Amino acid sequence: MPDLVLRRARIADDMLPVDIAVTGGRITEIGPELPDVAPEEIDCAGRVVIPGLVESHVHLDKALLDRERANPDGTLAGAIAVTAELKREFTVESVRDRARRVLDLAIGNGTTVIRAHPDVDPIVGLRGVDALLELREEYRGRIDLQIVAFPQEGILRAPGTLELLRESLRRGADVAGGCAYNEADVAACRRHVDLVFDVAAEFGVPVDIHADFADDATDPRFAMADYIAAVTERTGMSGRVALGHMTSLAGLDPVRRADTLARLAAAGVAVVSLPATDMHLGGRADTVNVRRGVAPVRELWAAGVTTAYSSNNIRNAFTPYGNADLLDIGLFLAQTGHLSGAADLNRVLAMATTEAARIVGLAPDYGIRPGVPADLVVLSTRRVADVLLDRPDRAYVLKAGRIVARTTTVRQLHHVPRVDGPPTVEARRAVAHPCG
Ligand SMILES: [Zn+2]
Structure with a gap:
């Protein structure tokens, strides 16, 4: 049983999203809808995953x-x-x-x-x-x-x-x-x-x-x-x-x-x-x-x-x-x-x-393929070719299969004094924070 599976990860624009299984810090299997259940799973939901x-x-x-x-x-x-x-x-x-x-x-x-x-x-x-x-x-x-x-x-x-x-x-x-x-x-x-x-x-x-x-x-x-x-x-x-x-x-x-x-x-x-x-x-x-x-x-x-x-x-x-x-x-x-x-x-x-x-x-120990360390980044965008244009949130950063950073979106209320309308404007802000 793998330690972690990333589900529905977009690793190339010309192929369907895949699952990525990680065991002992390394990628062990890549394929569509892997049957193994892992204690930890990340649903990428079609988001792009790139190597670290x-x-x-x-x-x-x-x-x-x-x-x-x-x-x-x-x-x-x-x-x-x-x-x-x-x-x-x-x-x-x-x-x-x-x-x-x-x-x-x-x-x-x-x-x-x-x-x-x-x-x-x-x-x-x-x-x-x-x-x-x-x-x-x-x-x-x-x-x-x-x-x-x-x-x-x-x-x-x-x-x-x-x-x-x-x-x-x-x-x-x-x-x-x-x-x-x-x-x-x-x-x-x-x-x-x-x-x-x-x-x-x-x-x-x-x-x-x-x-x-x-x-x-x-x-x-x-x-x-x-x-x-x-x-x-x-x-x-x-x-x-x-x-x-x-x-x-x-x-x-x-x-x-x-x-x-x-x-x-x-x-x-x-x-x-x-x-x-x-x-x-x-x-x-x-x-x-x-x-x-x-x-x-x-x-x-x-x-x-x-x-x-x-x-x-x-x-x-x-x-x-x-x-x-x-x-x-x-x-x-x-x-x-x-x-x-x-x-x-x-x-x-x-x-x-x-x-x-x-x-x-x-080079021999890098990339998204079986056998290499699971240094992976889940990006909040759905097309690899858009990564540099979007500069998306780094939703998850994995080092050797362990989550070392996450980005969460928080709601912020900015108080804008106005005499004739609602007093607040709501914005969303992404916050990246290292973990572990
Ligand atoms: Zn220099």
Whole structure:
């Protein structure tokens, strides 16, 4: 007998709703009208069920700093400078408290896996990594947390960082991070990339680098994609390298861009678009035809590059927006990338589900099929292609078959004083709340 059955779940628009049986935290059977009765059943009543959302790139340690100090000029340099000042004051406790608030938001919004990039440098030391290592245990069973040791200040420019990266991985970080653009010149950027791959090889972990983050490709420090693709092939790291941002691709002429995209695809290097940050920081010097500065998603798809999107930052100097809601970011990406219609929107949704799962190394153990963990989200809409348009309530969020969040609708009475009519207006408000 299964532990749980979800009844009448819409998992694709071209098939009838199905029942999903869950036993021991994993999906055991999928089919129409399964006969087994379970102690717990959820009647989806034709609502959409998707696999848990995967936030493949987010900075939990720097989240929710916008009220402490804003970015003075809205540029990338301004954001790095403001955050460098603020992080001098970080403690393990302060990072943990802010990160916890974001994790709770993310769980309520249907995210079941997060890859986080805490800064690792002589300013903040390992306080961000240590805080997230604690949270990885605290939240086990509600959300999976991967930790990328991220050298935001550079490696060569910030002596001591290389040893801190190694120590992060010794303590249990999962991924070697990089910030290739934040070095003095192209030779140093390449050396930075080499060092990140060396550390990854030493500890047997994947690589995740902030790369190609500019409005155009005129400053070669911001255009490392070709080099990283070559290093990936040389080191046999195909399928284990992700690049965040990749905005300068959009500034290349189409022939060169197609060449770079083909190199990324052949090398098995994935791309994570971060549109909320990139739209906010990009195009700041433009006075006419302000650039969008977002990775060319449709061309990445056509080239066969594994491509996800993610939040990157939640309310800080880099991105003063966000609720850790991947459906919000997905709609924003669709709007900025000229993506519309059922085929495009389903593919954008896949960027935060199956594609992102592949990037964080979960592909064999992810999805809606027998044998994989029951990380599932029941959405209050009845058509998969409408998920990003509706951004529906997350009615149930399941992690390994256990309900970790629900959204309930409450009635609220707003008192509106009027002299000639009824005194109240009734509204309905959805409230997401983590459970367990
Ligand atoms: Zn980032």
